[in-house]
Amino acid sequence: MSNSIKNVLVTGASNGIGLGLTKKLLNEGAAVIAITRSGEIADFSHPNLTIIKGDISDEESIKIAAEAVKNLGIKLDCLVNNAGVGLDLGDEIPTAALMNATFATNTTGTVLFTEAFLDFVQEGGQIVFLSTAMALLRNLAPNAPAYRxxxxxxxxxxxxxxxxxxxxxxxxxxxxxxxxxxxxGGDTAPVTLDQSVDGIYKAITENTQTGKFWNIELNGVEEF
Incomplete structure (x- = not known):
């Protein structure tokens, strides 16, 4: 790991990519602040892991989590916005319920969480958003309207x-x-968890192009 990457915050760290990335970062020598809805990660602990309860879809919960991080008195080298939902991946017709629930986490919650934590990211640090190539205009299809x-x-x-x-x-x-x-993603997805985590780690440690879309399957940036 780059010597400049010492303190990392990961949202949605209780399972999936968030948990995999948390473990990878810890193994590479980083200290990780994990944000989970329950305030815990089942059957996992590490001396360099701090777990803070936080629900990014709830503004009050964001404020409480931000205060907890402030009390730690550290600066973040990297903020990873991993938490997200895919509630309508198999649907084509948008509904109010699924649109509202999806945007509450994937968009509004992610934006408000990031804004609340900006002061903790040190100069020269980085902020990563887990997005999807499904949201690029050239890749649009009828399914998953709220997610895309x-x-x-x-x-x-x-x-x-x-x-x-x-x-x-x-x-x-x-x-x-x-x-x-x-x-x-399901068991039949073409990318393993380890492959994805390694690709994200590469982006964190090697990417120098701000405001560009990074695709782990290309091992680099691509046009929006």
Whole structure:
């Protein structure tokens, strides 16, 4: 791991990519703050792991989690916005319920969480958003309307944020983690959890292009 990557915060760290990435970062020598809804990670602990309860879809919960991180008195080298939902992946017709629930986490919650934690990211640090290539215009299809639109909005926010934070040399990266063998992706997905985590880790440690879309399947950036 780069010597500059010492303190990392990962949202949605209780399972799937979030948990896999947390373990990878810890194994590489980083200290990790894991945000989970329950405030715990089942059957896992590590001396360099701090677990904080937080639900990014709840504004009050975000404030409480931010205060807990503030009390730790550290600066983050990297903030990884991993938490997200895919509630309508098999649907074509948008509904109010699924649109509202999806955007509450994938867009509104992710944006508000990031804004609440910006002061903890040190100059020269980075912010990563797990997005999806499904949200790129050239890849659009009729299915998963709420999921695709919510992630497209995060891509836009990431580029806007990269412009805002350019003077602080904070790198902002929306990222496609692949179609991964997780609870959301399913057992038949073509990318294993380890492959996805390794690709995200590569982006964290090697990418220097702020505001660009990183695709782990390409091992680099691609156009929006």
């Amino acid at each position: 639109m919510s992630k497209a909005a995060i891509n836009i926010y990431a580029v806007m944020l990269s412009q805002r934070l350019a003077a602080k040399n904070i790198n902002v990266t929306p990222l496609h983690p692949g179609w991964v063998q997780t609870r959301m």
